[in-house]
Amino acid sequence: MSEKxxxxxxxxxxxxxxxxxxxxxxxxxxxxxxxLTEDVDKEVLQRALEITIKRFPSMNVMLxxxxxxxxxEQHGGKPVVYDADPIVMKKIGSSNCGGFCFRISCYKxxxxxxxxxxxxxxxxxxxxxxxxxxxxxxxxxxxxxxEQKVLTVGSPVNPREYEDSFLTNYKKKKxxxxxxxxxxxxxxxxxxxxxxxxxxxGVINMYTxxxxxxxxxxxxxxxVTEMIGALFMLSVYETKIKPLNLxxxxxxxxxxxxxxxxxxxxxxxxFSLFSRIGVTATDDMTLESLTQLIHECLKRDTQxxxxxxxxxxxxxxxxxxxxxxxxxxFKRIIFKISNLFxxxxxxxxxxSSVGVVSLPDSxxxxxxxxxxxxxxxxxxPVTITxxxxxDTMCINFTRKITDTEIEKRFxxxxxxxxxxxxxxxxxxxxDEDAMQIL
Amino acid sequence: MRCKFCNxxxxxxxxxxxxxxxxxxxxxxxxxxxxxxxxxTEKCERKRHTHFTLPNIYLxxxxxxxxxxxxxxxxxxxxxxxxxMVGAVLLYGxxxxxxxxxxxxxxxxxxxxxxxxxxxILWLAQVVFDEVITVKFWLLDIALPIIIMxxxxxxxxxxxxxxxxxxxxxxxxxxxxxxGFVPIILYAFGLVxxxxxxxxxxxxxxxxxxxxxxxARKEILEEMERRLHW
Numbered sequence: 001m002s003e004k005x006x007x008x009x010x011x012x013x014x015x016x017x018x019x020x021x022x023x024x025x026x027x028x029x030x031x032x033x034x035x036l037t038e039d040v041d042k043e044v045l046q047r048a049l050e051i052t053i054k055r056f057p058s059m060n061v062m063l064x065x066x067x068x069x070x071x072x073e074q075h076g077g078k079p080v081v082y083d084a085d086p087i088v089m090k091k092i093g094s095s096n097c098g099g100f101c102f103r104i105s106c107y108k109x110x111x112x113x114x115x116x117x118x119x120x121x122x123x124x125x126x127x128x129x130x131x132x133x134x135x136x137x138x139x140x141x142x143x144x145x146x147e148q149k150v151l152t153v154g155s156p157v158n159p160r161e162y163e164d165s166f167l168t169n170y171k172k173k174k175x176x177x178x179x180x181x182x183x184x185x186x187x188x189x190x191x192x193x194x195x196x197x198x199x200x201x202g203v204i205n206m207y208t209x210x211x212x213x214x215x216x217x218x219x220x221x222x223x224v225t226e227m228i229g230a231l232f233m234l235s236v237y238e239t240k241i242k243p244l245n246l247x248x249x250x251x252x253x254x255x256x257x258x259x260x261x262x263x264x265x266x267x268x269x270x271f272s273l274f275s276r277i278g279v280t281a282t283d284d285m286t287l288e289s290l291t292q293l294i295h296e297c298l299k300r301d302t303q304x305x306x307x308x309x310x311x312x313x314x315x316x317x318x319x320x321x322x323x324x325x326x327x328x329x330f331k332r333i334i335f336k337i338s339n340l341f342x343x344x345x346x347x348x349x350x351x352s353s354v355g356v357v358s359l360p361d362s363x364x365x366x367x368x369x370x371x372x373x374x375x376x377x378x379x380x381p382v383t384i385t386x387x388x389x390x391d392t393m394c395i396n397f398t399r400k401i402t403d404t405e406i407e408k409r410f411x412x413x414x415x416x417x418x419x420x421x422x423x424x425x426x427x428x429x430x431d432e433d434a435m436q437i438l
Numbered sequence: 439m440r441c442k443f444c445n446x447x448x449x450x451x452x453x454x455x456x457x458x459x460x461x462x463x464x465x466x467x468x469x470x471x472x473x474x475x476x477x478x479t480e481k482c483e484r485k486r487h488t489h490f491t492l493p494n495i496y497l498x499x500x501x502x503x504x505x506x507x508x509x510x511x512x513x514x515x516x517x518x519x520x521x522x523m524v525g526a527v528l529l530y531g532x533x534x535x536x537x538x539x540x541x542x543x544x545x546x547x548x549x550x551x552x553x554x555x556x557x558x559i560l561w562l563a564q565v566v567f568d569e570v571i572t573v574k575f576w577l578l579d580i581a582l583p584i585i586i587m588x589x590x591x592x593x594x595x596x597x598x599x600x601x602x603x604x605x606x607x608x609x610x611x612x613x614x615x616x617x618g619f620v621p622i623i624l625y626a627f628g629l630v631x632x633x634x635x636x637x638x639x640x641x642x643x644x645x646x647x648x649x650x651x652x653x654a655r656k657e658i659l660e661e662m663e664r665r666l667h668w
Contacts, residue, residue: 008664035474065544068668086476107476203475204456207449324668408444408457415445422449423441425456426475 009061009072011118013166013311013318014270018118019063019070020328020335025199028117029089029375030352032129033110034389035368040106041140046081048136049104053079055153056128058162058268059119062099068328072119075099084112087200088398088426089375092116104132109368111136117270122354122372123258124268127151130359137366147360158266165265170315171308178313188278189249189348191240191381193401201376202428204407206395206421207369208414210356210388216417222291225298225353228386228395229253229277230290231413232351232406236382237281239405252278254347254380255298259311262304273310275301276347350374354387369394376400402429439464450474493535500528519566526562530555545596546610549589553617556585579632583621583639590615590646601654608654609661611646618643 011019018028053060061072079100084107090096092114097103101119105112113132115125130150137144146152196202217227233251241249255275265271277297279290300306317323323331354372371394374383381400386393397407404425414421439448439462441455448455448462451473455462504525511521533555538548560581564571593614597607621636630636650658 007660010667064664066665066667068666071664071667073664084476086478088475108473110474200478205474206446404457404459411444411446411457421446423444423446423456424448424450424474425452427452427454427456428478430454430459 007074008064009058009162010164011070011072012164012267012269012271013315014121014272015118016069016318017335018116020332021339023336025091026377026379027091027375029092029114030117030122030125030385031089031112031114031373032122032125032370033112033373034129034133034370036109036111037366037368039109040111042081042083042106044139045104045106045111045132045136048132048139049081050078051139051153052128052132052135055131055151055155055157056268057157058124059100059102059128061101061119063101063116063118065328068324068326068331070118070328072101079104081106083107084110086426087198088203088428089114089201089373090199102128120268121258121270121272122256122352123260123271126354126357127268130357133363133367134360137363142366144362144366145360147362149358149360160266161268163265163267164269165259165263165267165271166311166315169259169263169265169308169311171312173309173312173316175316178309178316186250186252186278187345188252189236189241189246189281190345190379191236191348191401191406193240193381193399193403195378195381195400196402196428200428202397202399202402202404203373203426204397204399204404205371205424206397206407206411206414207424208393208395208419208421210391210393212419213393213414216419220287220291222295224386224388224393225255225355226291226294228353228384229255229294229351230287231410232349232384233279233281233290234285234287235406235409235413236348237285239409241281242283248280248282250278251281251348252276252346253294254350256350256352257298257302257307259307262302262307273307273314345379347380350380350383352383352385354385356388359389364390368392371396373398382406404429493532493540496532496535500532504528518569522566523559523563526559530559544610545593545607546613549593549610549614550617553582553585553589557582575631578621578624578630580635583618583635586618586620587639587642590618590643594646605654605657606661608650608657609665612650612658615643615646615650618646 021028057074058072060075062075064071064073077098079102080098082096082103082105084105092101092103101116102125103112103114105114111133113125113129120128127150131152134144134146134150135153213224213227217224220227222230233253236251241251253276255277256272257275259265259271259273260267263271275298277294279285279293326334352372352374357370359367359370367389369392370387370389372385372387373396374385376383376398377400383398385396385398387396388394395410397410399406411421411423439452440446441448441458441460441462443460444455444457446455446457450456453461504521507521507524511519534552537543537551541548557577560577564577590611593607593611597604597611600607618639621630622633622640624630625633625636
């Protein structure tokens with residue numbers, strides 16, 4: 001890491017927006033969690049974290065407020081392993097995470113890693129998490145090997161790991177050539193339901209054998225992402241729109257796209273854009289038509305030219321002179337007002353398909369399963385994430401509403417296909433007293 | 439455990455299905471299941487509903503004090519409305535707690551608001567005790583320059599004391615020192631009538647700025663680069 005970047009880092013293009021949108025209740029967070037085969041040794045995990053963080057300079061930072069933009073300053077302290085909070089993905093603040101933009105916590109045999117999206121995206125977080133697990137297992141004395149799938153503590157830090165890949169892949173264009181319309185969304189159905197009256201969120205994880213799921217996808221001639229997206233859209237329609245006899249509504253899924261697969265980048269910071277997948281929900285919708293639609297949308301939105309245009313547009317917005325010279329205070333006001341009027345109601349849910357998390361085979365005896373989750377908020381009360389580790393796929397639902405109808409319908413689809421499902425929940429919707437009685 | 443209604447296996451310690459909330463019965467071999475999530479705790483519930491925070495308690499006590507002072511002041515038909523000063527000081531205490539003590543703002547922003555708040559209190563004192571205070575224009579002529587100098591001096595001493603740990607405070611001192619020129623600017627516009635204290639304040643702050651630049655030029659440039667990057 002060079003002398004200059006050792007002390008502070010600019011936020012990457014995508015990250016700039018997250019601190020501006022954060023408020024007392026909402027913050028763009030996501031988490032990775034893994035269930036180990038035995039209980040977590042918190043002291044060893046603490047040591048592992050202290051060692052691992054040194055390998056990830058882009059994580060070892062604290063968010064600071066500049067005159068024009070937020071920035072990251074190198075953190076001088078040590079991160080702490082916390083006891084997991086019953087409130088899933090609780091807001092990360094300076095008071096409860098020691099100034100870091102992530103939080104590692106554990107409960108019994110589960111390790112949780114919560115990340116503020118400003119510091120990294122799913123890919124970067126997965127790399128950090130794998131490295132943390134590797135160090136933890138090593139300290140525990142387990143015979144593990146990185147198998148070139150883990151950024152081990154001793155490996156050299158490549159400066160490209162903390163570059164802003166948006167800037168490196170940015171092609172200067174004239175404003176008339178920019179595809180601003182591709183970033184706009186249209187009004188869509190917002191999932192209704194009784195919101196939790198506290199900061200908590202309901203979480204349901206569905207674990208399924210990956211091979212079984214892939215087999216079903218092959219039978220339907222689609223990919224895992226297409227299948228999950230289509231089933232989710234159908235579930236939303238059948239549980240939330242159809243029973244209420246609502247007029248035709250647009251269901252829009254917000255699907256992050258990992259740009260590292262398309263552009264040459266090894267950055268551990270944010271490098272993803274999104275695709276909007278929308279359909280007008282009617283009785284004519286079928287699984288086949290939806291998988292076909294998602295296929296076409298993803299194909300369209302993952303074309304290099306298209307993405308290059310989107311990168312140019314977002315970077316242009318950042319480099320736009322009036323935007324640059326506007327003090328941060330006013331920028332935040334403008335972003336919040338524009339989000340209030342134009343940002344909400346533009347998506348029904350966020351669906352992130354992380355794919356296969358490449359873990360070394362030597363971890364297999366110690367890891368039961370692994371999953372991802374994205375925070376839900378009032379604007380987007382349900383999120384869905386799918387990740388596969390070894391032979392198990394984890395489909396995570398995080399929600400801000402009490403009812404579990406969408407999840408129930410989704411599970412019914414999977415079991416009807418003959419897929420074995422294991423389900424866990426934090427039962428946030430169930431009254432604690434009722435749980436005791438039961 | 440298996441939910442016969444949803445046809446799924448429930449993989450956590452519970453008696454109800456996570457999806458349909460119907461009762462489920464444990465099967466053989468389920469004893470080893472561990473909870474996948476930390477349970478809701480009473481402490482967590484209580485925390486969410488507590489209103490007994492320090493600012494709230496302070497606010498309640500202040501309100502009582504203010505009402506008593508108001509009643510005494512008006513009840514005794516005293517000509518000076520000193521209850522306003524009591525209210526202002528209590529409000530100052532509350533704002534200091536929220537925006538200075540419990541805030542994450544930069545030191546110079548905290549100091550700036552302190553200067554503004556103290557100046558407003560002094561202005562109110564000038565209005566309330568108009569008949570008692572015989573010196574005219576004392577607020578802008580004397581009090582404001584002194585407050586700024588004291589603020590810069592305090593922040594300067596603190597930043598010197600912790601310079602090894604927190605170099606950012608030097609930048610805050612530099613920024614706050616720029617406020618030292620406010621009284622002399624006000625004098626130029628005819629809002630301040632006596633030049634003495636304004637000139638002393640400007641001179642003092644100029645010396646502080648020069649000292650900071652001489653002794654910590656590198657740190658200041660670094661700090662400015664990161665804070666002013668655009």
